[in-house]
Amino acid sequence: MTVDSELRQAKQPVSGALAGPYGHPFHPILVTVPIGAWVCSLVFDIASKIVDRPGFLTHGSAWLIAIGVLGALAAACVGFLDLFAIPTGTPAFRTALVHMSLNLAVTAAYAAGFAWRQGDGYAGGQSVGNGQLTLSAVALAVLGVSGYLGGKLAYRYGVRVAAESVQTEGYRSTRTTP
Template structure:
């Protein structure tokens, strides 16, 4: 299946997801460095702004992703997988949005709020990894948003062609 949202045949969603994956992961890493560094303010700021940028870029990446989602056949294994991928990513964005709300308050640099922010980021990164694995499965197993190679398609067709039984 070709992507509905592509530039010269190259699907946009896989290109765009690299930014939020990196930014959201970096926000969690910055949390760890913040705690390990004796709470240097710069790492708190890096975590906060990386999380916010990750939310924004995730929503941008979701636009072509949702367009591709709508083209997946209903009642198929790929649709179930795509729905789980969508739900996980929306959950991740929600977790990071709640974390950003807690982190926007300077009180989150210490105490229970800081623990909540770090926990939300940790769960978010774990869910992001699961969602990424599902995204990879959709591409590699179900061939969603790929450009079929005509020669490979012909070989595959010959390999899977059913020969009628001779009677």
């Protein structure tokens, strides 16, 4: 297989109906759910240490973590389909494996953090524990590293990004010059 054919393969969806059509994959859309939920959960965790009655923030953070885990599972499903489009043995494939592994570890950490919070019985309205806050902060930092790798896959290696010949459509002038 030539480099050109490998690149074309990595740009095409394995299943357009499931992973998104050519040039518009679903994975980058879906990752906004866990990223947003987990960033907000950390903000709630920190705020729970500051306010007088933190119970609502602690409960909100736990639910944001759960929403993030569910969103991450949805993003992972279509992310796997994108992974299958990348030819094995390539730097892009190795980067994708690290990206996937980090995301799975982060999702597992947040799932464990959610279970940990359920066992602590926040019915009393106390702030989140220091260990739980630390777990969330570290998991979010690892997610940032994984996000960098995801950006590398799209912007450097062009995985599931339309070919430059297709991209030029957006730069053709529709004006007529006299």
